[in-house]
Amino acid sequence: MRKQIILGVLLLLSSLGAPAQKVETKQSVIDCGQILFQRPVSVEFELQNKGGRPLYIRDVKTSCGCATASYPRNAIPQGESFKVSATYDAQQLGHFEKIIAVYSNAGSKPLLLTLRGHVVTEVVDYAGDYPFKLGQLSTDVNDIEFDDVNRGDRPIKRIHVFNSSSQTAEPQVMHMPPYLKAEVSPSRIAAGHAGVITLYLDSHHIRNLGLNKTSVYLGAYPGDKVSEDKEITLSAVLLPSFENFNESTREFMPRLALSARELSLALNGKAKRRGEIEIENKGRTTLEIRSLQMFTEGLEVSLSDKKIEPGETAKLKVTAIASHLKKARSKPRILIITNDPDNAKVVITIHVE
Numbered sequence: 001m002r003k004q005i006i007l008g009v010l011l012l013l014s015s016l017g018a019p020a021q022k023v024e025t026k027q028s029v030i031d032c033g034q035i036l037f038q039r040p041v042s043v044e045f046e047l048q049n050k051g052g053r054p055l056y057i058r059d060v061k062t063s064c065g066c067a068t069a070s071y072p073r074n075a076i077p078q079g080e081s082f083k084v085s086a087t088y089d090a091q092q093l094g095h096f097e098k099i100i101a102v103y104s105n106a107g108s109k110p111l112l113l114t115l116r117g118h119v120v121t122e123v124v125d126y127a128g129d130y131p132f133k134l135g136q137l138s139t140d141v142n143d144i145e146f147d148d149v150n151r152g153d154r155p156i157k158r159i160h161v162f163n164s165s166s167q168t169a170e171p172q173v174m175h176m177p178p179y180l181k182a183e184v185s186p187s188r189i190a191a192g193h194a195g196v197i198t199l200y201l202d203s204h205h206i207r208n209l210g211l212n213k214t215s216v217y218l219g220a221y222p223g224d225k226v227s228e229d230k231e232i233t234l235s236a237v238l239l240p241s242f243e244n245f246n247e248s249t250r251e252f253m254p255r256l257a258l259s260a261r262e263l264s265l266a267l268n269g270k271a272k273r274r275g276e277i278e279i280e281n282k283g284r285t286t287l288e289i290r291s292l293q294m295f296t297e298g299l300e301v302s303l304s305d306k307k308i309e310p311g312e313t314a315k316l317k318v319t320a321i322a323s324h325l326k327k328a329r330s331k332p333r334i335l336i337i338t339n340d341p342d343n344a345k346v347v348i349t350i351h352v353e
Contacts, residue, residue, distance in 0.1 A: 023055055023106045025046065028111075030115055031187045032088070035120070039090055048079070048082070049080055056075055060100060060101065066091060067089070068086070070085045084102060086113070095116070095117075095118050095119075096115075097114060136164065136165040137165070137220055143232070144235070148345065152203060154201060157201075159232070161196065163190065168191060169191075169220045172184075172221065173199075175217055177214050177216075178205045183197070210237065211237055212235065215233050216232050217232070252284050256342075258279060258280075263275045263277060263348060263349070264353065274319045279316055286308065287340060289303060289308070289314075291336070292316075293335045295334075297328050300319040301317065302316075318334065318348075320332065320352050333350060334350065
């Protein structure tokens with residue numbers, strides 16, 4: 001009896017000390033992009049046994065009979081990589097998204113993989129140019145603006161990408177802020193071929209009103225390094241909410257008036273040039289300048305007062321700096337966010353000669 005107890009304890013300790021079983025994948029989603037009708041497409045997901053024991057794949061199931069999968073039947077040693085192949089029959093036009101569930105001894109829940117794409121009768125490629133070289137890839141833009149975003153909006157922008165290298169690329173959008181999500185289609189772009197990156201913005205995750213600026217970086221493959229030559233600048237303008245505003249209260253609201261919405265600053269070879277714009281409150285309550293920001297490098301601004309009483313004015317001084325403006329990727333502009341519902345967002349364009 002004592003021997004049985006000791007043996008049981010030893011077995012329990014052995015099981016507690018055994019490393020947890022785990023399976024991981026480098027890419028849980030593969031987008032095939034455009035594929036031709038009735039021409040099946042196959043992909044391979046690369047997985048790895050990250051556990052401390054041999055891994056056994058018990059089964060792989062697909063979300064419908066239009067997709068099939070194959071997988072290794074033998075034990076996969078600790079630390080080794082393996083592949084799960086999936087094929088979609090392309091018998092139906094339009095977008096598809098199929099789930100592949102991998103069941104193993106790594107746990108009771110399957111590892112979920114996604115195969116998606118768009119079945120078409122004819123592949124249509126982007127007809128524009130790719131003037132921006134970002135590392136090994138070329139794009140149609142290197143500066144993206146999400147304008148007039150209201151809380152709750154989910155706008156999208158697209159970047160067209162061309163693989164100008166001699167090897168297959170797996171584009172990666174790096175250093176993404178929490179309010180952005182990127183999808184690359186197709187996931188793998190052959191040399192000399194093109195794809196599309198779709199950026200989805202979730203305004204619920206933007207914290208600050210007005211201009212939110214950041215940079216993302218376009219890598220050619222997983223693990224690619226971030227560098228200045230791969231930079232895409234990005235901005236999103238979050239507008240204030242006027243939930244309690246109605247027409248009956250309009251006459252009691254502040255009302256912004258500008259002496260000009262454009263300002264010309266002729267540098268004429270000088271390092272700096274300054275100009276001025278007056279902001280007047282023609283309303284009946286205090287006008288608040290909630291945010292004052294620049295879209296680009298190369299501008300300096302100062303405002304004499306951020307709270308302007310009825311009938312009063314404030315002076316906005318703008319200085320253009322020649323050396324910094326050379327680095328600007330978009331037109332020099334100033335963004336003003338106010339509590340005037342008719343002028344919640346004001347953009348002043350700066351013309352530099």
